[in-house]
Amino acid sequence: MSEPKKILIFDTTLRDGEQSPGASMTIEEKLRIAHQLEKMNVDVMEAGFPIASEGDFEAVKKIAQTIKGPQIAGLSRANDKDIDRAWEALKYAGDRGRIHTFIATSDIHMKHKLKMTEDEVVETAVKAVKRAAGYTPNVEFSAEDAVRTRLPFLARIVEAVIDAGATTVNIPDTVGYTMPNEYYDIIRYLKENVPNIERAVISVHCHNDLGLSVANSLAAIRAGAGQVECTVNGIGERAGNCSLEEVVMGLKTRQDIMPYKTDVVTEHIYATSRLLTTITGIVVQPNKAIVGANAFAHEAGIHQHGVLMEKSTYEIMTPESIGLNQNKLVLGKHSGRHAFIQRLESLGYDLSKEDIEKAFVRFKALADVKKEIFDEDLDAIVADEIIRVPERYKLLQMNVSSGSFAAPTATVQMEVDGEICKTAVIGDGPVDATFKAIKDLSGCDVRLLHFSVGAITGGTDAQGECTVRLEEQGREQLGQGAHPDIIVAAAKAYINALNKIASLQKRTPVDL
Numbered sequence: 001m002s003e004p005k006k007i008l009i010f011d012t013t014l015r016d017g018e019q020s021p022g023a024s025m026t027i028e029e030k031l032r033i034a035h036q037l038e039k040m041n042v043d044v045m046e047a048g049f050p051i052a053s054e055g056d057f058e059a060v061k062k063i064a065q066t067i068k069g070p071q072i073a074g075l076s077r078a079n080d081k082d083i084d085r086a087w088e089a090l091k092y093a094g095d096r097g098r099i100h101t102f103i104a105t106s107d108i109h110m111k112h113k114l115k116m117t118e119d120e121v122v123e124t125a126v127k128a129v130k131r132a133a134g135y136t137p138n139v140e141f142s143a144e145d146a147v148r149t150r151l152p153f154l155a156r157i158v159e160a161v162i163d164a165g166a167t168t169v170n171i172p173d174t175v176g177y178t179m180p181n182e183y184y185d186i187i188r189y190l191k192e193n194v195p196n197i198e199r200a201v202i203s204v205h206c207h208n209d210l211g212l213s214v215a216n217s218l219a220a221i222r223a224g225a226g227q228v229e230c231t232v233n234g235i236g237e238r239a240g241n242c243s244l245e246e247v248v249m250g251l252k253t254r255q256d257i258m259p260y261k262t263d264v265v266t267e268h269i270y271a272t273s274r275l276l277t278t279i280t281g282i283v284v285q286p287n288k289a290i291v292g293a294n295a296f297a298h299e300a301g302i303h304q305h306g307v308l309m310e311k312s313t314y315e316i317m318t319p320e321s322i323g324l325n326q327n328k329l330v331l332g333k334h335s336g337r338h339a340f341i342q343r344l345e346s347l348g349y350d351l352s353k354e355d356i357e358k359a360f361v362r363f364k365a366l367a368d369v370k371k372e373i374f375d376e377d378l379d380a381i382v383a384d385e386i387i388r389v390p391e392r393y394k395l396l397q398m399n400v401s402s403g404s405f406a407a408p409t410a411t412v413q414m415e416v417d418g419e420i421c422k423t424a425v426i427g428d429g430p431v432d433a434t435f436k437a438i439k440d441l442s443g444c445d446v447r448l449l450h451f452s453v454g455a456i457t458g459g460t461d462a463q464g465e466c467t468v469r470l471e472e473q474g475r476e477q478l479g480q481g482a483h484p485d486i487i488v489a490a491a492k493a494y495i496n497a498l499n500k501i502a503s504l505q506k507r508t509p510v511d512l
């Protein structure tokens, strides 16, 4: 059998993934994900859209300065200022820096959005690629909404941008519209009708509006695409992007019928998925392929019997292959530091001795009130104890009374700028009363945009994890809090978001 063809994995969690509502990340958060993508050994990571904001520029720059190994891409529209700004951030990655420029090519987009003719679009694309190629030979061009583009025009622009210096040409299904057979035919059409196509890598970038992004990406690979653009947990605009873990494990698992491989270290997939959830607060549905909580769980007796006899009866891949330690050590109050550290490491945390000690103390306290400590509990502890911002606001004590008769009342004692203060407030419910009390004590003029609660582990002794999104003067911040008492978890999440807002206010715009 001939050697399988290598498919390049272009991760765009930090760019298209970040375009998911609610997924905006701080520079530090983007850097943490970037380190995890580096460990996973993706070929290219798209770190952001540098012209979009000072924060995104700084994030791309920091990632370009810090990450070794993968190529670092930055997106730009097809104009001089975007391209110049992108390179200003990417230049720190040297020849691993990739300028990714794009323009829409479908009639709908050209007519209604760009208000440009075909000739103008080709001219703009060629000019952009030439400008980018003046900075680096590593230039990617995307024909936005390619699948709804007339094929002869798509072939014309692809040929023109390759002549102008594009070394990767992306054929996105921007709106998740295509079907596997059709997408296969589009890629074959380009292979057969663009004379210089072999000078560039064909890339595919699929959205999931019809739930077909992975199927379409695999069809395109069969047709000759050499790069797949994807995101961790499939996050992204609207219904999301092609999921990295699904396409990578699909290729790894079905080499018998698809002779392709990737260089992704799949054993880091689970940790990466969890890290992204912890940072964004966007939870993975339990039945999500590969990384969902039920992806390797068996409930039905016939399945359990089969798996006990031979795992491959109902498991097409091993949990270990994505970094799920099946024989995991059960952590509880009798566990020591060795097991604790081993579990943190397998979850992808690389903590200093001091941070491990802090987390260990919290772990022991939790283990006193909870029989078993699960991975989700550890995530919550790390989020709460380690990934924290300077605490201008601290929760000292709280008490809430509610029920079907009494007016829900929250009594909260906090430290605000070192001063201890206390109030009691009536609300529409216990959470509402708690949030109102904290808001009063903090004196902040914030608006609650989103609140979600998750019992992050099963059973009545579950840790509750809450996520809160607050907005102040157009700036949004996500806060997270975990506690066995769900109302206390909500209060902690609210205060965590307030502290993040306060820490942002202290910075200059360039730090953001």
Ligand SMILES: CC(=O)SCCNC(=O)CCNC(=O)[C@H](O)C(C)(C)COP(=O)(O)OP(=O)(O)OC[C@H]1O[C@@H](n2cnc3c(N)ncnc32)[C@H](O)[C@@H]1OP(=O)(O)O
Binding pocket: 016, 019, 049, 051, 052, 053, 076, 077, 078, 079, 102, 103, 104, 113, 114, 144, 174, 237
């Ligand atoms: C399919 C995708 O995912 S594409 C990437 C989408 N991602 C984002 O948009 C996130 C980041 N975006 C942003 O921060 C902002 O939209 C910015 C900074 C890029 C631009 O902001 P603004 O200058 O205020 O423009 P706005 O977003 O309102 O409109 C887009 C403008 O870009 C033009 N445009 C859109 N795509 C392109 C392109 N590929 N090349 C050149 N111009 C383009 C539009 O025609 C419009 O031009 P106009 O202002 O002359 O009418």
Ligand SMILES: CC(C)C(=O)C(=O)O
Binding pocket: 016, 102, 142, 143, 144, 145, 170, 172, 173, 174, 175, 205, 207
């Ligand atoms: C910029 C391009 C690659 C994109 O995100 C899309 O078309 O969905």
